[in-house]
Amino acid sequence: MTCCHWPAPAKLNLFLHITGRRADGYHLLQTAFQFLDYGDQLTVTVTSSPEISVTPQLSGVANEDNLIYRAAKLLQAATKTSLGAQIALNKQLPMGGGLGGGSSNAATTLVALNRQWQCQLSDSALAELALKLGADVPVFVYGQAAWAEGVGEILTPITPPEAWYFVVIPNCQVSTAEIFSDSELTRDCEPIKISRFLKGEGRNVCESVVRRRYPEVAEALDWLAQYATAKMTGTGACVFAEFETEAQARQAWRQLPEKWQGFVAKGCNQSPLRQAISGNRDCMR
Numbered sequence: 001m002t003c004c005h006w007p008a009p010a011k012l013n014l015f016l017h018i019t020g021r022r023a024d025g026y027h028l029l030q031t032a033f034q035f036l037d038y039g040d041q042l043t044v045t046v047t048s049s050p051e052i053s054v055t056p057q058l059s060g061v062a063n064e065d066n067l068i069y070r071a072a073k074l075l076q077a078a079t080k081t082s083l084g085a086q087i088a089l090n091k092q093l094p095m096g097g098g099l100g101g102g103s104s105n106a107a108t109t110l111v112a113l114n115r116q117w118q119c120q121l122s123d124s125a126l127a128e129l130a131l132k133l134g135a136d137v138p139v140f141v142y143g144q145a146a147w148a149e150g151v152g153e154i155l156t157p158i159t160p161p162e163a164w165y166f167v168v169i170p171n172c173q174v175s176t177a178e179i180f181s182d183s184e185l186t187r188d189c190e191p192i193k194i195s196r197f198l199k200g201e202g203r204n205v206c207e208s209v210v211r212r213r214y215p216e217v218a219e220a221l222d223w224l225a226q227y228a229t230a231k232m233t234g235t236g237a238c239v240f241a242e243f244e245t246e247a248q249a250r251q252a253w254r255q256l257p258e259k260w261q262g263f264v265a266k267g268c269n270q271s272p273l274r275q276a277i278s279g280n281r282d283c284m285r
């Protein structure tokens with residue numbers, strides 16, 4: 001039995017604009033994804049029988065809804081392999097935090113099983129499967145920091161500065177669907193060019209809606225703003241600030257009120273999953 005450990009890193013949305021809406025109600029976005037050297041870990045063991053097992057069970061998520069299970073089933077059906085897998089998840093990332101934990105788990109499952117089952121699907125074939133699982137899953141499959149358009153699936157690699165981040169985790173989970181259905185959400189941002197983002201333009205348009213619906217996220221943003229510009233990732237709930245050095249990020253982290261959790265991590269333009277594939281075993285903290 002081959003057993004391998006695989007990273008499933010977090011992402012940040014460095015900004016998030018909504019430029020319109022598709023006929024099916026999905027929102028057209030402009031966003032920039034960067035990975036963190038912090039996240040979950042999957043241990044994948046291939047089995048000769050076709051069952052897929054995922055442990056431990058996630059609270060509030062039925063096993064058939066777990067994105068790890070769904071990703072494995074999707075790859076099994078697409079490749080008609082007779083093999084199965086036992087997948088153990090070491091969960092570090094908060095759920096509904098805007099750090100993309102579920103999407104990253106799904107992408108790591110696809111990439112890992114594609115290798116361990118020896119399916120030999122290309123990255124673009126995997127990304128096509130990934131999009132069926134969620135708008136954010138393809139970027140984790142490619143594992144390259146990206147400018148994203150469409151619903152998040154039209155990806156252009158970018159190399160923003162690999163800053164140090166202090167991420168604060170408020171004690172609430174935000175449902176992406178709930179924020180995208182709020183009538184006050186700004187949906188008519190003028191499209192911007194990558195160069196304008198790289199010069200510092202861009203904000204997270206979901207922030208004002210989440211601030212109103214989740215006062216604890218507003219409190220965390222206001223608290224973090226004492227140390228550096230505070231931003232929200234995705235549709236929240238996590239908020240982050242950027243620092244030039246690890247020491248500066250840790251200095252702010254040491255002041256974190258006891259009621260919240262948080263962590264310091266480095267931004268990576270190549271995801272820890274891709275780094276692990278290229279042989280770097282120390283890519284996650």
Ligand SMILES: C[C@@](CO)(OP(=O)(O)O)[C@H](O)COP(=O)(O)OP(=O)(O)OC[C@H]1O[C@@H](n2ccc(N)nc2=O)[C@H](O)[C@@H]1O
Nearest residue numbers: 025026027098100134135136151152176177180234235236
């Ligand atoms: C907003 C973002 C930004 O990175 O991240 P999160 O905060 O969720 O991490 C993503 O686009 C989220 O992508 P993902 O988390 O995969 O969302 P999905 O499961 O595909 O969608 C959840 C629900 O949100 C709405 N939705 C999602 C994406 C989108 N572009 N337009 C939408 O209107 C739809 O109602 C959908 O049913």
Ligand SMILES: Nc1ncnc2c1ncn2[C@@H]1O[C@H](COP(=O)(O)OP(=O)(O)O)[C@@H](O)[C@H]1O
Nearest residue numbers: 066067068095096097098099100101102103105
């Ligand atoms: N393996 C998984 N890890 C996390 N969440 C999962 C997983 N499988 C399904 N989900 C569901 O996806 C939702 C969004 O999770 P997640 O990706 O962590 O947050 P976000 O999209 O806010 O970054 C969770 O609230 C949960 O119901």
